[in-house]
Amino acid sequence: MNALAIKKGSSRHSAYDLRNPLGDHQETHTLAVIVNNESGVLARVIGLFSGRGYNIDSLTVAEIDHRDHLSRITVVTTGTPAVIEQIKAQLGRMVPVHEVHDLTVEGPSVERELALIKVRSQGEKRVEAMRTSEVFRAKVVDTTLESFVFEITGTPEKVDAFVALMRPLGLIDVARTGVAAISRGF
Structure with a gap:
């Protein structure tokens, strides 16, 4: 093997371990x-x-x-x-x-986000949107004959999941507040 062809950080036991000790992962x-x-x-x-x-x-x-x-x-x-x-x-x-x-490294914390999600649907899709909102404990804060505006509070992952399920049911618009977080305990 040619010594010049060694990949950077290719071996943990190499004398030429050039990997960043703080890591390259995001x-x-x-x-x-x-x-x-x-x-x-x-x-x-x-x-x-x-x-x-x-x-x-x-x-x-x-x-x-x-x-x-x-x-x-x-x-x-x-x-x-x-x-x-x-x-x-x-x-x-x-x-x-x-x-x-x-807050990520200092110990347990609570993170929440509020979102307003507008969905336009009729018939069976409208019923399915309501069923899904009940599962996620989203509240209907505005309704017309053709649309709903849901309010959902939870972790960003919960909001993402709800938005993903509303997309095929007629998602029109999403407004998110961003994460509010605080450490738990004293």
Whole structure:
């Protein structure tokens, strides 16, 4: 075998194991960032992601403490373990950021998302849409003779599954809030 034809990282026992020790696989992490509630903070945080080419899968922002003027930004992002660590470090160095929590690694957490799903259907498809909504505990929040608007709350995977089942039944539109997450316990 020609020594120059060795594939990068081809053997765990090779003296030339050149694989990245932090891994090349993509992971999805949920970050909770506590920031000052002032103008421009969200733009600066999002600018950090866009300026470095990081992707945001979901983003929610809301004030959590009116007296201390604090807001919580919940970001779901995907990257290699090294990229996730870099994102957390760079967020932590920003002036308006008070805390950065990686809910994915800090222990159990609760994640929920709200979605409104509009479905146009008639006849048997309309009945099937109603049956499916009951299984998923989705509520009908608006109805006409030709359409429904369902409200569903749950994990992003549950919302994805409901949307996938509504597609052949006449899905028209979907509006999603993004993930809201909080750690469990103390």
